[in-house]
Amino acid sequence: MEKPNLLYIESMSRGDDAFTQKILDVVKKEFPQELEIYKNNYKEGNYITASENVHKIKHKISLLGLEKSYEVATCYENNLKENITDFHDDFEEIMQMISDYLLTF
Numbered sequence: 001m002e003k004p005n006l007l008y009i010e011s012m013s014r015g016d017d018a019f020t021q022k023i024l025d026v027v028k029k030e031f032p033q034e035l036e037i038y039k040n041n042y043k044e045g046n047y048i049t050a051s052e053n054v055h056k057i058k059h060k061i062s063l064l065g066l067e068k069s070y071e072v073a074t075c076y077e078n079n080l081k082e083n084i085t086d087f088h089d090d091f092e093e094i095m096q097m098i099s100d101y102l103l104t105f
Contacts, residue, residue, distance in 0.1 A: 004064040034053060054077040
């Protein structure tokens with residue numbers, strides 16, 4: 001399985017460590033909040049709204065260089081729009097991996 005990294009963020013920052021840190025700080029702040037909102041909507045069976053939450057989270061997935069995980073999230077987002085929960089377990093694994101990674105900073 002791929003692992004989160006800062007390569008994309010660092011390429012955007014072009015060596016500006018303060019910019020890299022600012023983006024990382026935003027991800028660290030927003031990701032847990034967005035994940036909690038998603039989990040609540042999923043738990044309540046609000047799959048359309050959960051798909052919108054997944055869409056927001058996908059931006060964090062992309063920033064962390066997780067290309068394959070982004071594809072899984074896209075499939076999951078589209079399925080949720082149809083009230084199909086396929087890819088839920090895969091998405092949860094990705095969320096855990098990101099959560100664990102963000103704790104290292």
